[in-house]
Amino acid sequence: MTRAVCPGSYDPATNGHLDIIGRAAKLFDEVVVAVLINKNKKTLFSVEERTEMLREVTAQWPNVRVDSWHGLLVDYCRENDIKAIVKGLRAVSDYDYELQMAQMNHQLSGVDTLFMPTNPIYSFLASSLVKDVATYGGDVTSLLPPSIKDRLAARLAEGR
Numbered sequence: 001m002t003r004a005v006c007p008g009s010y011d012p013a014t015n016g017h018l019d020i021i022g023r024a025a026k027l028f029d030e031v032v033v034a035v036l037i038n039k040n041k042k043t044l045f046s047v048e049e050r051t052e053m054l055r056e057v058t059a060q061w062p063n064v065r066v067d068s069w070h071g072l073l074v075d076y077c078r079e080n081d082i083k084a085i086v087k088g089l090r091a092v093s094d095y096d097y098e099l100q101m102a103q104m105n106h107q108l109s110g111v112d113t114l115f116m117p118t119n120p121i122y123s124f125l126a127s128s129l130v131k132d133v134a135t136y137g138g139d140v141t142s143l144l145p146p147s148i149k150d151r152l153a154a155r156l157a158e159g160r
C-alpha cells in the first residue's frame with residue numbers, strides 16, 4: 001500500500017488545501033491529512049476543531065484519513081509507515097523554504113517529499129489571508145468549503 005501524508009496547520013482548511021489533498025488521493029492508496037500542532041502558532045481553531053472540519057470536507061475521498069501530530073513529521077511518518085510527504089507549492093518563495101525542509105526530512109528519515117504545484121486559481125490562497133479578509137467582512141465564499149466558511153464566520157462573530 002502506498003501511503004502519503006499532507007501536513008499542515010489547516011487553520012482553516014481552504015479550497016487550495018483540498019485541491020492538493022484530492023489530487024494526492026488519486027496518486028496514493030492512502031493519504032493522511034496530518035494537522036500539525038505548533039505551540040508557537042496562535043490558531044483560531046483548536047486541533048480538535050480543525051480535525052473535525054477536515055474529516056467533514058475530505059469525506060468525499062474514501063482513501064483519505066485525518067489525524068493530528070505534535071513533534072517531528074518524520075517521526076509520524078516512521079510510526080505510520082508513510083514513505084512520502086506531499087506539499088503544495090504556490091510560488092517560488094514556497095519552494096525555497098520547502099526544499100530545505102524536504103532535504104532535512106530525507107536526511108533524518110529517508111522520507112521523500114513530493115512537491116505539487118497548486119492550481120493557479122489558488123496560487124494566492126493562504127489560511128492567514130482568508131482569516132484577515134473574513135475578519136474585515138470580505139467575501140471568502142470562493143476560498144473555503146461552505147461548512148468551513150460558516151464556522152469561520154461564527155468564530156469571528158464570537159470575538160466581536
